[in-house]
Amino acid sequence: MQLISEALERTIEELAKLPGMGRKSAQRIAMHLLKKDEGSVLKLAETLVHLKQSTTTCSVCHIVTDRDPCPICGNPKRNTGIVCVVEDIKDVYAIERTNEFKGRYHVLGGVISPMESIGPDQIRIKELVQRVGSGEIEELILALNPDAEGEATSFYIQKLVRPFEIKITRIAQGIPLGSELEFVDEATLSRAFEGRSVV
Amino acid sequence: MQLISEALERTIEELAKLPGMGRKSAQRIAMHLLKKDEGSVLKLAETLVHLKQSTTTCSVCHIVTDRDPCPICGNPKRNTGIVCVVEDIKDVYAIERTNEFKGRYHVLGGVISPMESIGPDQIRIKELVQRVGSGEIEELILALNPDAEGEATSFYIQKLVRPFEIKITRIAQGIPLGSELEFVDEATLSRAFEGRSVV
Numbered sequence: 001m002q003l004i005s006e007a008l009e010r011t012i013e014e015l016a017k018l019p020g021m022g023r024k025s026a027q028r029i030a031m032h033l034l035k036k037d038e039g040s041v042l043k044l045a046e047t048l049v050h051l052k053q054s055t056t057t058c059s060v061c062h063i064v065t066d067r068d069p070c071p072i073c074g075n076p077k078r079n080t081g082i083v084c085v086v087e088d089i090k091d092v093y094a095i096e097r098t099n100e101f102k103g104r105y106h107v108l109g110g111v112i113s114p115m116e117s118i119g120p121d122q123i124r125i126k127e128l129v130q131r132v133g134s135g136e137i138e139e140l141i142l143a144l145n146p147d148a149e150g151e152a153t154s155f156y157i158q159k160l161v162r163p164f165e166i167k168i169t170r171i172a173q174g175i176p177l178g179s180e181l182e183f184v185d186e187a188t189l190s191r192a193f194e195g196r197s198v199v
Numbered sequence: 200m201q202l203i204s205e206a207l208e209r210t211i212e213e214l215a216k217l218p219g220m221g222r223k224s225a226q227r228i229a230m231h232l233l234k235k236d237e238g239s240v241l242k243l244a245e246t247l248v249h250l251k252q253s254t255t256t257c258s259v260c261h262i263v264t265d266r267d268p269c270p271i272c273g274n275p276k277r278n279t280g281i282v283c284v285v286e287d288i289k290d291v292y293a294i295e296r297t298n299e300f301k302g303r304y305h306v307l308g309g310v311i312s313p314m315e316s317i318g319p320d321q322i323r324i325k326e327l328v329q330r331v332g333s334g335e336i337e338e339l340i341l342a343l344n345p346d347a348e349g350e351a352t353s354f355y356i357q358k359l360v361r362p363f364e365i366k367i368t369r370i371a372q373g374i375p376l377g378s379e380l381e382f383v384d385e386a387t388l389s390r391a392f393e394g395r396s397v398v
Contacts, residue, residue, distance in 0.1 A: 002271055002295055004288075005264045011250045014243050019231045020224050030250065031289055032218045034263050038251045044213045045244035051210045051229065052237045064233050065204045072203065090230055092203065 008034070060131075062107040062124055064089055072096075072104060079103045081138035085128065085157065087111050087145060095143065103141070106131065111149040112156060120156060128157065132164050139167040146173050207233070259330075261306040261323055263288055271295075271303060278302045280337035284327065284356065286310050286344060294342065302340070305330065310348040311355060319355060327356065331363050338366040345372050345390075 003009060008030055015026035033041050057063070058070035061083075065071065072078060072092075082103030086092055092105050110123040120126075131137060140161060144150035158168055174192035175184050184192075202208060207229055214225035232240050256262070257269035260282075264270065271277060271291075281302030285291055291304050309322040319325075330336060339360060343349035357367055373391035374383050383391075 002274070004262060004270060004291065004295070005254055007246075007250045007253045007265055008263060011246050014246045018228045020227055025219055027289065027292065028219055029217045031287070033247060033250060034254065034288075041247055041251045045247045047206075047210050047213045048232060048240055048244045048247075051206045051232060052240045054206045055204055055233065063203060064207060066206055070203060088230070089203075089233075090226065093226065096203070 061105040062109060062127070063092055063105060077102075080136055082141065083131065083137050083139070084141040084143050086143050087150065087153075091143065091145075101141075103139075108144075108153070111144060111153040113149045123153075125157060125160065129160050132161050132166060137166055139169060142168065142170045260304040261308060261326070262291055262304060276301075279335055281340065282330065282336050282338070283340040283342050285342050286349065286352075290342065290344075300340075302338075307343075307352070310343060310352040312348045322352075324356060324359065328359050331360050331365060336365055338368060341367065341369045 011030040011033070012023065012026045015021060015029055016023050018026075021029075033044075054066060055064050056066070056068050058065050058068050058073055060069050060073040063070050063072065067074075079102050082101075083106050084095065084101060084103055085106045085108060086095070087108055087110060089107055092107065095101050095105075106124070106128050108123045108125065108128070110118050112118060112120055112123065132140065140157075142154045142157060144154050154170060161168060172195060173188070174195055175181065175188060181189070210229045210232070211222065211225045214220060214228055215222050217225075220228075232243075253265060254263050255265070255267050257264050257267050257272055259268050259272040262269050262271065266273075278301050281300075282305050283294065283300060283302055284305045284307060285294070286307055286309060288306055291306065294300050294304075305323070305327050307322045307324065307327070309317050311317060311319055311322065331339065339356075341353045341356060343353050353369065360367060371394055372387070373394055374380065374387060380388070
């Protein structure tokens with residue numbers, strides 16, 4: 001294939017490195033940008049640079065934010081006694097969208113995974129134990145993904161935090177809303193039976 | 200939902216404007232960029248700016264390229280007598296990947312579409328007729344998409360170019376390689392019968 005434009009080729013290559021993006025989608029976006037006016041492409045480029053240069057990590061919950069402490073940790077209306085432990089910032093976004101949780105977060109930045117050689121020291125478990133040790137926390141809600149790594153990490157945290165005698169809870173596992181029983185996998189269904197509640 | 204980071208939110212919004220990108224994929228990419236070092240994000244941003252600033256349109260075939268004439272029109276090894284008419288630059292990329300076609304291109308920049316109020320004057324049909332009129336072209340290969348707009352545009356071009364008495368061809372329509380007859384749609388299958396050739 002004859003190289004038609006080096007600039008276009010380089011853009012496609014760079015875009016194809018992004019997650020969830022194949023060469024075809026990268027090409028589609030590059031062609032789209034070619035058709036846009038220079039102003040809006042500059043705006044996109046500036047936004048990306050700004051993202052890296054103006055964000056920091058909250059020293060309390062380790063979320064990525066514009067200021068430290070983050071708007072959640074700095075919000076006096078939020079309950080400082082309840083802390084929700086999540087794997088990633090994405091999960092904070094997902095939980096915030098429910099408008100249900102009014103406590104604070106602790107972003108681990110990963111889960112324990114021997115397969116990817118991530119041990120307890122590579123994620124923010126030490127910082128979590130310190131927060132619990134400071135005495136301000138009454139309830140720790142474990143909200144890690146319900147997979148093998150998430151379960152193992154939850155278990156490990158429980159073991160470390162148990163001595164502080166605070167309430168430790170986990171978000172419910174069961175059948176998702178709007179699903180049909182016949183299509184729910186066996187593991188989820190049996191977990192839903194285990195976790196049944198009196199009505 | 201509480202705003203956690205304005206910079207992150209703006210990045211997600213800008214990325215979500217790109218084609219084929221929903222809020223979820225935009226968020227995923229933004230989170231990915233947050234984790235990358237500043238250098239590689241800067242590189243991506245610079246590539247995008249460079250794309251707009253260093254590309255131009257080939258004055259012969261109207262492809263987007265780094266120089267005018269483009270590497271295809273400027274390549275003395277390519278047959279100047281055969282011109283393939285395509286809707287978009289994407290199609291040039293697709294055809295070049297086959298390494299089959301050794302002529303030149305004419306990028307229309309769209310197809311006639313009354314639904315989107317695109318008439319013959321909004322696309323580069325006038326320029327195509329001028330190229331044909333210059334007398335250098337022996338064969339015009341119509342390679343527009345086989346949909347209603349593509350068919351109508353092909354028909355319109357045929358009508359305009361007919362007086363110049365050059366060879367006008369169309370790329371074959373039929374069953375795609377590797378497909379199974381039972382899953383090929385009726386329209387394609389009947390086109391394949393119409394276009395059958397003696398072996």
